[in-house]
Amino acid sequence: MDKELAKIVALTAFRSSAYMNNLIPLLKEHCSEDECRNFGxxxxxxxxxxxxxxxxxxxxxxxxxxxxxxxxxxxxGRPI
Incomplete structure (x- = not known):
């Protein structure tokens, strides 16, 4: 893998993780405590x-x- 592709892969991985983490406030607002903990x-x-x-x-x-x-x-606060 060349360096440019590695950068794209790393950015996509980082953004995917961040995107999932952004679900936590929504889960806290709309799910039970147990559901929120399990999804968390x-x-x-x-x-x-x-x-x-x-x-x-x-x-x-x-x-x-x-x-x-x-x-x-x-x-x-994030890679750009």
Whole structure:
């Protein structure tokens, strides 16, 4: 995988995880406490797998992308 494709993969993985995490306030508002907790655990598990199976692999290939993502997240709250 070349660096540009790695960047696209990493951005998509990060955005997918963030998109799922954005469900939590909606779940809290419209679901029971048990449902919210169960879905919250499922979302956390899926986000962890995205990190482990995609982001860590991409960043192992291109450590400079990891540093760039970290900087952008600290500055803007997300990679751009």
């Amino acid at each position: 655990i499922a979302i956390a598990t899926a986000s962890a797998e995205i990190n482990l199976q995609i982001l860590q692999k991409v960043f192992a290939m291109y450590p400079e992308l990891s540093a760039k993502f970290d900087l952008q997240v600290r500055k803007y």
